[in-house]
Amino acid sequence: MADMHSEADLAFVRETMLAQKEPPIAEQGALKWLRENLFSSWLNAILTVLSLLLVYWVLAHTLPWLLRGVWDAGSLAECREIRDARYGDGVDAACFAVITDRWQQLLFGFYPRELYWRPILALLCFFAAIAPVLFARVPRQMLGFTVAAPFLIFLLLWGGTIWGPLTVALGFVIGWACIAFLTKPLGRLVATIAAVLLPIIFWLFLAGPLARELGNILPIGLEPVGSKDFGGFMLSFVIGVAGIILSLPLGILLALGRQSDLFLINKVSVGFIELIRGVPLIVWLFTASLLLNYFLPPGTNFDIMLRVIIMVTLFSAAYIAEVVRGGLAALPKGQYEAADALGLDYWQSMRLIILPQALKIAIPGIVSTFIGLFKDTTLVVFIGLLDPIGLSNSIRATTDWNGIYWELFLFIGIMFWIFCFSMSRYSMYLERKLTREHR
């Protein structure tokens, strides 16, 4: 039978593959993407159209104004003249000349122009110092620099004799020496008490004269720059960074206190945290500005920026405490038990086992706290410090730029956005990395 069927009997045999056909137009390329992503249902279609209309409306109202921007003028009046000459009378056009004229002030405040390298270098130092904390790949030896960085940054920003920061650092060395050398002969308790008391006594009574004497003998230092010259984004940054870094030790102590079984310690920690978190920052800032002098011994007086940094430190300590508490709670209970089983006492187990892990978990939260604090530094405008928004008021008070509005705020907004957005991206990256490591 089979033989009977010769090839000739068959009507048709396909010998080659057909070329692939294009999918229907609606199922390919941009159209498919459009259909699936934008017009998959009526509701979606309406939403898409509405969104596009909104985007168009916003752009139509802002783009011409932006693009017509005048960048070179000495005052608003000049800006208006240039605009009238270029585009005709009364056409909407931005006057970005105010930014070209005053951008240094918005970034650095009144910091002497020839010394701009110092805040920039301080910023680089800051980045170098936190690199080993934030990125695992950076060699650990960099941590030594991290310890030295605060003193270096302080010296760079405020200038003055090199001996001030050095003597302050010496206090910490004394504290460390007490722990290291007194524990053996005198016992740990005495050593700890000495490590706390001696540096304080040193700072209060010896550090000042010592620094002065050393400064007289060997006057090395940078040209001093007072806090009153700080302003703009530099001020925001200094307050934000100082607030976060100084608040870390206190925040960790508060978090531990809140976890503690000791009734009094626990309640005091909880009370402090709730008190600080329950009241808005602006009230605390007014407290710093109006009331802090009441609480200090009569006659003491230090500049408003320092008072703000103290208040911001206390403020962020409460928030850091909550973040660290989250980190402590996230640790498996086995870690605590294992530490106990090794016979470590409370501080040893915290220092060697618990805190290193908890803090690592807490870093994204700390970064978010920092972003929030950095944004909140704008509130200092209400107590007369010249942060970017405060400076924008001052700039608008000069006869040259009186009446300018959006351009300044646009600039400030964009700067803030760049800072905060990059930091929040970093914290998200960290969070992802942490979840990967924990699985």
Place this chain on the structure above:
Amino acid sequence: MSTTTDAPAPDQGFRLNQLIYDTRYRSMTIQIVALIVLLTFFGWLINNTIENLEALGKDFDFGFLGQRAGYDINQVLIPYDSGSTHGRAALVGILNTLLVAVLGCILATVVGVLAGVLRLSKNWVVGRLMTVYVEAFRNIPLLLWIILIFALMTEATPQPRAFLVDESGNADASMLLWDSVAITNRGVFIPAPVGGAAAWFVVGVFLASIAAIFLWRRYAVKKLLDEGKVVPTLLPSILLFFVPTLVVFFLLGRPISLAYPELGGFNFNGGIQVRNSLVALWLALSLYTGAFIAEIVRGGILAISKGQTEAAYALGLRSGVTMRLVILPQALRVIIPPLISQYLNLTKNSSLAIAVGYMDVRSTLGGITINQTGKELEGMLLLGLFYLLISLLISGAMNIYNNRVKLKER
């Protein structure tokens, strides 16, 4: 604390160094030392304060609250004029703070939930737009947003004079909704309900019928669960909502009427003026907090495993229904605690009202009053206590909720 327990030492009597080296007594020692340090510290603070007050010739008393305030407040929820006391001005401010906080929490929730859900939408344009919204608001200081939104509203909305009709019968702007609502750069003017004693009766009936709707729905659910009977809810609810109120309203001879805003003199008169400062602050707070809530909602939804969605789809539920009946109820448990802390933030952030001249408690008590009387210590103390009380109340509510949710966990 370390939980190691040494074998109790045999009777050796109490020695002083046990206070430090014996874990049984050590915690006591630490606490007593802490207490002494703390009391010394507070004593020091109070002592300084007393000395400083004396040096300045000031005293510490709250008598200023009873003095004549002498300044006017534009938005008052209770009767107030410049002859009222500072205490009353503070009360007006407190009410204004609460008003913007409550309004803000409501709008922020709506905005946040919408943005959070839409950000997960498959619609590319909408998703991107929401991302832009969230990132823009989260990364720029609230203060800047408040200032910008206030300025935007001042610039973009017509001034009351634009509503004037000129000789040719044209006006630059017109009122909305059959001449009842006017949006101007001084605020939104809406009709105000006006009514006598009988009006309260109508309002009472309306509230009662709302309560009745809830009771009916509860009854329907109970029936469904207990006996498996489906009791209709939609139609009775609608009927309950409208019928009793309308019947009473007409029976009593329409006791409530609307007073429409009318243009006269410099401004609109009559009706209710929702001032721009309130609207700007409200919008800015809501949009800012909404961006954070959107992230919370998104996180909450993403935390629900994909299996839930797939199971719902397998049951034939559409995506909208799935979201409403399956995902959101589960996500809520994750969402609510951070949501409430956002409410807390919003309430605290309302103290930025100073930027737009909204007369909240910080502007009245903590601003003008302190400035006029020089009583900064007392004023700030009261202000701090008020915010602290509010935040304790809100976090108390959160704890209650958390406990209730915890009980349901299996």
Place this chain on the structure above:
Amino acid sequence: MKTSVLFGALTVAGLAAGTASAQTLADVQEAGVLDCGVATGLTGFASPNAAGEWEGFDVSFCRAVAAAVLDDPMAVNFVPTTGQTRFTALASGEVDLLARNTTWTFSRDVDLGFEFVGVNYYDGQGFMVPRELGVTSARDLDGATVCIQTGTTTELNLADYFRVNNISYEPVPVETNAEAQQQYLANACDVYTTDASGLAATRATFENPGDHVILPEIISKEPLGPLVRHGDNQWGDIARWTLNALIAAEELGVTSANVAELAEGTDNPEINRLLGTEGDLGAMFGLDSDWAQRAIAAVGNYGEIFEQNIGESTPIGLARGLNAQWTEGGLLYSPPFR
């Protein structure tokens, strides 16, 4: 660990330890710099220029005092203060002198414990309205929306004025002059009220100043002046007589240009006493004899300061008005230097 910055800052940067006791002059001279409270930004009175230097009418007074006390008009630490923080800044010793167009009132002088050293600008609260409203008097403002700056006496004056005249108004409080200007220009308020000098200064920078009128009513007296803390009479005297020296210099025709020449000695004994060539007035409050000469040389006499910062040759264009010398029909009247 890192609390060091705090302590470091405490020991190094924060040494601005000025006490509220009676030795401000010694403190200032020891520190070598005068802490002077000014406004955060008020057109013509205090604002930083592009180089970061403060300039303005109030600023000049600070510089004059610095020149008199420290021989260096640039040795001033300008502390920007808001309407709310200014009094605390002075009371707590954060600033030694507050030159922030502050109205001299009874309660501020007596109750808040300050000492106004004089009046450097006689002002009064006025109203500005758009011309097209057709308003000619403040009494026509019934029902108007009024922009006011908070934290000042203007709020109280406004409430009093409208209450006395029994007309209603709607206050729109704003935080700064710049905000008020923006609100007013967008017609979010019909009227802007503040000190008349401020109104003129604000109007001068409008795109079309002619479209706005300042109403004739001045509803309050606003004697603006520098102030110091109660209790240090020596320091108060220095501030008071520096101001008087500037005023007297104008009256006597002493300017920054001719002060050096006149200091050689003149026929006019009053000028001689003022500039220290005759008698030794400076020593009476702990300064050397040519303190006034330095102050005038640094910033000019009162008239020069006025012209440079807010006068008719500037965009602000204020007329002297009440602030002319008493010989010209104004209120400026310096007690004699004798």
